[in-house]
Amino acid sequence: MSQSKEKFYITTAIAYASRKPHIGNTYEVIMTDAVARFKRMMGYDVYFLTGTDEHGEKIEVLANDAGITPQTYVDGVSGEIRKLWDMMNTSYDQFIRTTNENHVKVVQHLFKKFYDQGDIYKDEYEGWYCVPCESFFTETQALENGKCPDCGAQMTRKKEEAYYFRMHAYQDRLLAYIESHPDFIEPESRKKEMINNFIKPGLQDLCVSRTSFKWGIPVTFDDKHVVYVWLDALTNYITALGYDVDEKGALYQKYWPADVHMIGKDITRFHTIYWPIFLMAMGEPLPKKVFCHPWFLFGNDKMSKSKGNVLYADQLVEKFGVDGVRHYCLAEMPYASDGNITIESLIKRYNADLANNLGNLVNRTITMTKKYFDGIIPAPNAEEPLDDELKTCAKQTYDGVVNAMNTYHVADAVEILFGLYSRANKYIDETAPWVLAKDESKKARLGTVLYHLLETIRLGACLTAPFMPATADAIFKQLGCDNRTYAWGGLTAGASVGEPEVLFARIDEKKMIAEIEEEQKENARAAAIANAALKEAPQKGKEEPAAEPIQPEITFDSFMKNDLRCALVTACEPVAKSDKLLKLQLDLGGESRQVVSGIAKCYQPDDLIGKKVILVANLAPAKLRGVESCGMILAGGEDDHIKVVFLPDDMPLGTRIR
């Protein structure tokens, strides 16, 4: 401990403990881990923080559905997430949970402090309030004369109290900071997005408390309120270090400000606007960098439960191993644009990089050492000019990897590293050890070649450690050496290598794809059965309350208030500047109606024209995107999976449906 090492504080976003994270979420932890391990290797004193975000309405609802307390729910999910991170061999120093007692206490202190110093103020939110729906609606949502957009009832003007954070007051300081720290937000495009979309138009004060649900950190001086999400979640980065309002703590003093927050691009706004402003209000320094990584898509689709295309890390680990999955994620994700996961590319990359290039190289080299030298590492005393190329490559690989990693171009770093293994394979071809072995007089040369190969593999293993720690260990074991210093000549001649073992067995692509398809069918079947079971007995499934809960019972009379009619779609066109809305002209036998419907993602106008649909004929009119909508047509599903209910062609127009 003579020299204090330079510190490096790195964090992932905390994962929302509502459900098991998919491979896209897992990517973030893997990537952050690779950087953390790399920095440790470079001699930094690294502190790597990850954890779970455990409050909020959604979790409250999920727990209720499951019939358990939110705390119990969150204990389960958080534990699962942590297990997943552990399985992926991530080297975090701390796993924080926002239900952690200390975190809760500090958030409360901060809230109070902000309130006392005038950054947080209590205001009355005034808006239209619908009593039956127990909800607020904005001016633009409300229908004419203040009718409820949900149920059509007459709403009242109502005031509700809420706490707001004076974001606006810090706007200029934030902009100045971002502009004077060009590296603060990366990639660059995200920075522009933030500045142009949010900061320059003027920051809105942020609502930082809620009264509509209970599962959150209570505001100490006003117990109707709980602290709303981001003030709670973001502060994990410092509460984890023991920060408190009047007692900063040793870890905090040592590690703050963060060197980099690794986050998904979807939460850029919170990390590059609100979080810095909270810190300014605390009088604390801002993080040095927020790196907004892209997302993994499945094929070309966003991964989503409803599309049934979600991949989970543990599932992939079964097929490809921990390092197979780590390697794929790290090598495949581009720097700024979204990456695509497909099973085919997973297999291809696994075979090409891991089995053929790296695995086979190690295997053939160790085997030759066994075969020609009884496993004793020979001395390199018959060098030839050709060898310099290999050494130069090793040197350049190091520089290249360091360079790429320092700018978080992880995929580039991996590619450069594998270039070294590739060069070593070529070296075998150039030197043809099996030919040298036939000539006793070339023994010294043969030994030199093998030494160079073993040494190159050793150096490669040093650099592989941050990406695939277990594989690096396995390579060192086969080399019979654990010298992880990146300098040519670290292997000791005369020592013994270990036993050759296959690092990555080749995967039969066709066979595995067939296997996976089979599993997916099975999963689909299981899901279908589970869904059916849910419908019959709407009990509480813990994971994924897939079906929307059944609404409270109503009487026949109240149902009959809905006037449903058979109507013909006579014309249909998209609504300008909207990607979900279609404007439909309906004929219900004499009367015609204009209706706007949010189904454009699923239907083309031509799909609808000439079809008969069910119209809710007595729904209060509304304006959508400025277009008048008088009624709605019945459809099921959400987002990208909406199905309109069509009626038989021979049903007369205007027929009442019940």
Add this chain to the structure above:
RNA sequence: CGCGGAGUAGAGCAGCCUGGUAGCUCGUCGGGCUCAUAACCCGGAGGUCAUGAGGUUCAAAUCCCAUCUCCGCAACCA
């Protein structure tokens, strides 16, 4: 005219900031080798770098302008 990004060989990407032989991986075709996991090595084919007989320049994938298409964010989702 909301903001931003992207369009480069069959596929996936790099190069663009700091103009000057268009590169990598997979696939494909041909050859070599046998130490090794049917692996490894070499070579070929395949690109008018979205479009504009546009602008700047001795020189444009790279800088500027216009158009088209896709994506993300925002808005909208009766």
